[in-house]
Amino acid sequence: MAVSDGIKAASDAAKDSSDAANGTNSYDAKASNAAKQAASVASEDANAASYAKKAASDSSRVASDAVDAASDASAAKGAASDAKSLSDEAASDAAAGNKAAASTAYDNFWNKVSAASDAAKAGSAAESDAEKYANDAISAAGKATSIANSDAAARANTGSATVPSQAPSNNDQFSHQAAVPSQNEYVGYYTKLATDTIITKHGMYRYSGKKFAKAKKLAYVPKGSVLHVIMIDTSGDTTRFVLRDGSYVTALKSFDKFVSIKAGYRIDTEGTWYISSKKGVYEYTGSKFKHAKRVHYLRKGTVLKVRRVVKVGSITRFQLTNGRYVTAKSTMIKQLKKTHKTFNYTSAKKVHVVNAKGAYQYKSVNFKQGNRVLVVKKGQTLKVRAVVLDGSRSRYQLTNGHYVTANVKFVKINNK
Template identity: 30%
Template structure:
């Protein structure tokens, strides 16, 4: 056998140990070609991604069969070029201090179970842009080439044409979360940093959603609206809980409670205390040494940015109360809501003109709109136009609503003028009077209008007692979406028709009452107890405890927890109401006879027959008739 020259033999040995290049990769990296065979690269390239994060490498790969791996090796070796096959050390990573690499070859690479990268190929393909954590001391020599051992125990090529080292000392590899920009940076629309969009100013707080690596190994921080450079020196990581702080500069804030003003951004040197409700102009957003946001005032001092203390007010904040006035009287109808948002779905009570409110607290919506919270848990508007601008300090001792017919508890004089200067005549104790309205003096004292003049409105002068009301009935049902109304009527029409026919009542009246008093079935009492009419007590031993407003003998409002009947179905609630109207409240079986069909020839007359007996609201009949006409209840149920 003819001897082969030593130099030729060496070349052959080297050629048999190297790996064929990926399509489109220079022959200088041919020793790592089994990372992706020519066939593999073609079939896999359509699945590669331009952006992935460190989490991508956590997927557990599956090992390909040794037969497949061998075939891939043989196939690629057969196509290996014969020139440029000697590995160059400078083309490989060889620093054991490297902790991460990123795949920078657009075709991607594979993991292998052995450092020779010829057997034990692991699928799926590791896509371009994937961050790969490495094991400690990851450099493994395989012949004359370098391999890298990964944190998951596999091996990859150390060839720089496939992977590049990540400088984790100067760039983030884990998501830093919230960062404060320390110098102006550019916001890009792409993760290669080629398409600039705008400049992000110093001291801007940015929320990083992920650390992004492009297909070429470029690393950026993904934020809302694009990407910013991944450079640790450009940012300060904010590790504190800033969810409870304002993190962007407002033009002004309003103090939700008394708050201290400081001369320094670390809030160490107190200047003074600023009262609740003060509107403060803000010139900038500052940060403490520990990374907590502060509000810089126009005078150069600082306030906390904690939302428990401050809130950005609505633009027309001057039209609202910003402190708790404690006592108010409504100048127009005011709606009550079960939630501070005052959304239509939370509407509960409607309060008449002249209602006296004892305000428990002042709260704000997320949009900076103030609301008053009442002692019963309901919320009402804090808009100034909804309330009388002047009321006497002892307003709780006066009647502020139209009383209708009542009697005097003591001797009173009738006056011609609202200031009670021009006396007309005297009324004896026990005299029946009809109060038709309320008038006010310039100083905010109410007077009661009667025929011929005015009377003092002091509560002690009258025997009048307000009827107890529940916080879930009133007339909230007068306002409803079309769908709620239609669904409610459709669901209970058959029950109402059957019950009212049996008791000789108008079905249209009962349906209108139920809708008005239960907010079309949306009140808490209805949802919990199918109690449409606010009837107290227990039904077959079942009840629901609700908070209700009561009035004492002096007309003062207070609240108690009361038991209301809980019905098994809607028909039982309608039947209970029908029995009450037909049989009376106990002391008189004909008390509601004005609403009977035998006595009221029209539903309008029946509605009027309930006023002053079933309901003290003088507009009660008007509301019922309006509902009946709006939804054609007369044709449907009578």
């Protein structure tokens, strides 16, 4: 309605100018001013409608994630149920004096609890944000309509082509923003890098491209994760953070915030990480390292399976896939620069020997002849405690304390 009134106002202004052709210059000035103001109103209404459309688009996107997260939350119910059973199992084993079985059951219990917690949080965060963006869309559309109706009513009351002043009132902030589209092209999004690290305020997904589609959806990023950002890219009227690994996440200010990390602490997860400290490191059940939360010692050379980076004060920790935490200090944890195609560097619970001549067990990661303990025949299955390094080559540390090669020509992971 407001755009149509703006065109009518311009037509009326042109008529006034024609009627005043033999009059004074003041009528010419009045007509010219009216035409300019009418065009400004039309432009303003178009920008208001654009803002409403953008807000509605964001609402639809976040609502889609809410549906996905709700599905994850449903799966979490099953995980929670499994966690209770595993907890009972651990307690039963402990009571029976079976420490090894109790420890295994406890580890399984912890993983189930972590999965249930993450899925539940994802559902709650996405649902809350979907509601927020839906309300934003409704509010923006209401403001656009209000502007159009207000301008039309003002012109009707004056009965002329003169339009109201465009100076914004104290309660018309949206009108002021829409009049300056260059300042609001990416409303609610970051457009400049303050630091090279962000922390997530809500759970979100990483994508393989800047246009967020289900086909490009990668891993879920839980709330409180530290991400290494290398640049900001645009996608339509939104912006995206480009991460160090080449993936994309939203640059919505309501989802992320810039943080500073103390020098000397890791902020990346991609690649193969291992313990370089001669003293080794400990695993903890919480990100704040208290002695009561210390649960397991990891020797030098142990390969870590990192899930994400979290922030504690101004420093970082690695959260492992088993839910526990280790330091992310660069003098204690390093990234393996060279890997070998025939060696496996990922963790495993069991491996089986595939070499026709079998494989040796050693009492050290140094595979010299004097450290050989026994020969394992082809087809035999071995239980693995950890993956450790000798230089750039990986070894499996077995539950009996011995070591075997992680060369896939000799042993392979048993997924059964």
